[in-house]
Structure formats: structure tokens, C-alpha cells
Amino acid sequence: MLKKIPVSRLKPGMFIQEMCGDWMSHPFWRAQFKLKDEGDLRRIVDSGIQHVYIDTDKGIDDRDAVAADEVKQAVEQEIIAALAAPETPHVRATVHEELARARKVHEQAHKVVRTMMSDVRLGKAVSLEDAEPVVEAITGSVLRNSGALLGLIGIKNKDDYTFLHSVSVCTLMIAFGRSLGLEGDELRQGGIGGLLHDIGKMKVPDEVLNKPGRLTDAEFDLIRQHPGDGHAVLVNTPGIGPIPLDITRHHHERLDGKGYPDRLAGDQISTMARMAAIVDVYDAITADRCYHKGMPAAEALRKMWEWSADHFDQKLLQAFMRCVGIYPVGSLVRLESGRLGVVVEQNDGSLLTPKLRVFFSTRSNGYIKPEMLDLGRKLGSGGGDRIVSAEAPDKWGVDPQRFLFPA
Template sequence: MLKKIPVGRLRPGMFIHEMCGDWMSHPFWRAQFVLKADGDLRRIVDAGIQHVYIDTDRGLDDVEAVAADEVKAAVEEEISAALSAPPEQILRVSVREEMARARKVHEQAHKVVRTMMSDVRLGKAVSLEDAEPVVEAITGSVLRNSGALMGLIGIKNKDDYTFLHSVSVCTLMIAFGRSLGLAGDELRQGGIGGLLHDIGKMKVPDEVLNKPGRLTDAEFDLIKQHPGDGHAVLLDTAGIGPVPLDITRHHHERLDGSGYPDKLAGDAISTMARMAAIVDVYDAITADRCYHKGLPAAEALRKMWEWSTDHFDQKLLQAFMRCVGIYPVGSLVKLESGRLGVVIEQNDSSLLTPRLRVFFSTKSNGYIKPEVVDLGRKLGSGGGDRIVSAEVPDKWGVDPRRFLLVDA
């Protein structure tokens, strides 16, 4: 049975199933093991991890541990209460109308980021003349309808992850900033920071950056150098502003001071850096990597909310959830009727009742004629169903994004 305990109650013989914290802030990227040595316990504490999940079927129990199901229910209740007000939607065109342009923007942005990062690996400087048109194009697509690009950023090739992650963080920073009322140069600077935030990873050896197993302390120290290395690279970039520099250096800082490279805490971390921290972790834990399987967006947001007391600005995280939706465009969900659907648009009235295109029956284990279902409507008017779970496409052998634009 999975249970949650504070790290202060950990003792040898417990089986650690999961660390409560984003996987980029500690060296336990594949963190399932029996706690045997005091050295591992010290590493967990030093990494700033406050809570862990233990598996009592595979190790010692704790009388004060809380069952994982109880934790999950409490977190979901908190999220529902925090997001009870309807989201603000300002759409200029439909997702369908924007998707073709969004695909071109996404492809071009990927090419530009790959070239910029390859140049950095060769010792060349970053040029804002390359970055700014990408940010402008992404901003234009987000302003027309953010759902189109949001539906594309989840598509990542593991080999190109670092490049596509930068495009995704840029897109999410622009959408997030816009939802907070940012505009003009302020929004543009946040987008540039998102696009360039991981430029320092080009200084990390590939065998460490893409290592599938647990990192050694020395290897994790190399990983933790990338914000500082990226900051140093950008200092040589003509015309770079303070916001991209701040985002690049501080997107791994955490509110409790457990982050890196400067161990900043609380108000010492800027709003833009706090936003970037949320966006960076969200995109990372929803993506398939060599060392972990990506989480469905709804589960990722739930975990981030659980971690937010120690790591994230909870008010900003709440705003981010409103921005992307509990079930973002492109998400696969299972309905009470047993059908699977892909989210095609958020609902103005509630984040929990998006518009879907259903295309698969779990009861017959086969495809059905695609149909649009608006969960905000009553039965008989294109609605009348309910989401029961977010799903992983591999479980059912489907690609939900194939059905984003299929005619109903």
C-alpha cells in the first residue's frame, strides 16, 4: 500500500516509491528503492525533499503515514475549490482555424532552437535576431487561440526533447503571461526567457543529460550547473534583457530555498522566475523521457499542487491551471460511458467540463465514429457524460492527437 510521510519519519528498511518534488530538483530521477544507508537519507534531506511515498508492501510501515488515496482525494478537493470560478476565455479564431498555422510555427521554432543550441555547443553566441521572430510567431498563434499550439507541444521525440521542451516552455510562458494580463514587451521578454531558459544544457555532456538511470552526486552537480552556464552564455548576447537572464538563471529556484543555483527563497525569486519554474516542471513531467514516462496533464497538475507548499507559488500555480485547464487541449480522457475522447477546447463555464471529440470505446476495445461532446451541456444537446479519469494513450494503443481535427 502506498502511503505518504514526512522525510523526518524515514528510517532504514522503508521502500521509497516516490519523492514529493519535481524530478529535476534532486538526483533520484528513478526513485524507487529500499532505504538502507544513512547516506541516502542525508541526500534526500539535502535535496530539499519534504515528503515521500513509501510502499508498505515492500518495506516498513509507519503509524502516522497517510494513505495515498486519502492524499489524492484531499488534493483534488483543494484544486476544485481553488478553481471554482469560471476561466476567462478570449478566442479570436477556433482551434481548427489556427491549427495549420500553429503547426508551421511549431516546426519552425523547433528548427531555430535546434540551430541555436547546436551553435552554443560549438562555442558560438546566441543571436536575438534568431530568437525574436520565433517568439513573435508563437505569441501571434497564442493570441489567436492558445489551444492549437497547446495541443502540439505535448508531441515530443525523446531524441529532440531539449529543443522541443524549449519551444513548449516559450509557448506556455506566453500563454501564462497573457492570462495574467501581461502584454507588449513584458510578454515578449517572458517568451524569450522561456525559449532560452535551458541554453546552458548544451554545456552538459550528453551521457549525463540523457542518462536513463540514477545520477551520481557528481553527475547531478553537472546538471545543476546549466542555469549558471546558460546565464553566462546569454551575458554575451547583444541586446539581451534582464528578464531572460533572470529566467535562465533562476527557473530551478524553489520557494523553500531548496532549488539551485543560488538557493533563493520566497520574495527573492522574481515573479517571472516563479512562473518559469511552474511551466518548466509542468512540461518536463508530462513528457516522455529516457528516465521516466510522462504523466497525463491532470495528474501532473495534481502532483504540482501537492508540492506547491514547498516549491511553487500557489497563487501562480492556480492561475496556471486556469490558463492550461485541468484537461488541456490534446489530453486523452475516459468518460463515465466508457468512451475515450481528446480535449479539443476548454469550456467557458468550467475547467472540469471541456469539449471533447470521442473516438474509442473501452467496452468494445475499438474505434467508434468520432463525435463532439460538450461536457458543459445536458444529455440530448451534445453533452450528458462525465470525465472519470485522465488516460495514458499507450495504455489503449491510441494517438489522441490524430482526432483533434477529425470531422465529427
């Protein structure tokens, strides 16, 4: 049975199933293991992790622990209670109309980021003349209809993760900033910060950056140097503004002061850096990596809410969830009818009733004719069903991206 406990109650002999924090916050990138000694316990405490889930079938129990199902239900109720109806988005095009442009923007952004990061690895400087047109193009697509580009950022290749992650964080920062009312140069600077936030990873050896197993303390220290290394690269970039520098250096800081590199806490962390922390973790934990399987987006948001008291600005996290939706575009969901569908668009006024394309029956375990379903409508008018849960595509052997934006 899975149960949640504070790290203060951890003891050797317990089996750790999950740590309540993103994978860049601790060195145990494969976090399922039996705790055997005080050394590993100290590493967990020193990493800043506050809570863990233990599997009592595989290790020692704790009579005061809370069952995982109880935690999940409580968190879901908190989220629903905390999120007011989203504001009506200002769109200038339908998702279908924007899709072709969004694909070109995404592809070009990927190429530019790959080139910039490769240049940094070779010791060359970053050029804002390369970055700024990418940010302008992404901003234009988000302003026309954010759903198209937000749907595309879920498509990632493990080998190109570092480059695609930078494009995704840029896109999410712009969409998030726009939802908060940012505009003009402030919004553009936030986008540049998102695009360049991980530039310091080019100073980390590939064998450490993409290591599939557990990191040594020395290797983890190398990874944790990347915000400072990135800041050092960008500070010599002509024309770079304070916002991208701040985002690059501080996107791994945490409200409880246990982030890095400067151990900032609370109000010491700027709003932009707090936004970047949320966006960076969200994109990281929803992506497949060589050392872990990505979470479904809806589960990732629930986990982040669970961690938010220690890690994130909860008001900003609420705003981010309103921006992307409780079930973000590209999410696979299971309906009360037994069908699976992929979220293609949010519905004005309700985060719980998005527009879907249903394509699979869990009851017959087979594909069905794809059709659009608007959960905001009543039965007989394109609606009449309800989301039961977010699902992992691997569980059903399906690829929802095939049905997200069909040709």
C-alpha cells in the first residue's frame, strides 16, 4: 500500500516509491528503492525534499502515514476549490487555422535553439539576433490561438529533449505571462528568458546530462551548476536584459530556500523566476527522459499542487493551471462512457469540461471512429459525458498525439 509521510519519519528499511519533488531537486533520479542506510537518508534531507511516498508492501510501515488515495482525493478537491472559472481567452484564429503556422514556428524554434546551444558548447557567444525572432514568432502564434502551439510542445524526442524543452518553456512563459496581463517588452523578455534558461547545460558533459542511472554526488553537483553557468554565459551577451539573466540563474530556486544556486527564499525570488520555476518543472516532469517516464499533464499539475507549499508560489500556480487547464491540450482522458479522448481545446468558463476528440473504447479495447466531443454541451448536442480520470497513453497502448491535430 502506498502512503505519504514527512521525511522526518523516514527510517532505514522503508521502501521509497516516490519523492515529492521534481527530478532536478534531488540526486535520486530513479526514486524507487529501499532505504538502507543513514547516508541516503541524509542526502534526501539535504536535498530539501519534505515528503515521500512509501510502499508498505515492500518495506517498513508507518502507522501515522496517510494513504495515497486519500492524499490524491484531498489534492483534487483543493485544486477544484482554488481555481475559479478561467477568463475567456482572446483568440484571433481557431486552433485549426493556427496549426500550420504553429508547426512552422515550432520547427524553426527547435532549429535555432539547437544551433545556439551547439555554439555555446563550442565556446561561442549567444546572439540575441538569433533568439529574438524566435520569441516574436512564438508570441504571435500564442496571441492568435495558444492552443495550437501548446498542443505541439507535448511532442518531444528523448534525444532532442534539451532543445525542445527550451522551446516549450519559452512558449509556456509567453502563454502564462499573457494570461497574467503581461505585454510588450516585459512579455518578450520573459520569453527570451524561457528560451535561454537552460543554456548552462551546455557546460555539463553529455555523459552526465543524459545519464540513465543514479547520479553520484559529484555528478549531481555538476548538474546543479547549470543556472550559474548559464548566467555567466549570458551576462556577456550584448543587449541581454535583467529578466532573462534572472530567469536563467534562479529558475531552480524554491520558496522554502532549498533550491539552487543562491538558496533564495520567499520574496527574494522575483515573480518572473517563480513563473519560470513552475513552467520548467511542469514541462520537465511531463516529458519522457532517459531516466524517467513522463507523467500525464493532469497528474503533473496535481503533483505540483501537492508540492506547492514548499516549492512554488501557490497563487502563480493557480494562475498557471487556469492558463493551461486542469486537463491541458494534448492530455489523454478516460470518460464515464469508457471512451478515451485527447483534449484539443479548453472550454470558456469551465476547466473541467474541455473539448475532446474521442478515438478509443476501453470496453472493447479497440479504436472507434474519431469524433469531436464538447463536454460543455448537453447530450444530443455534441456533449453528454464526463471525465473520470487522466490516463497514461502507455497503459492503453495508444498515441493521443495522432488524434490531437489530424491531417
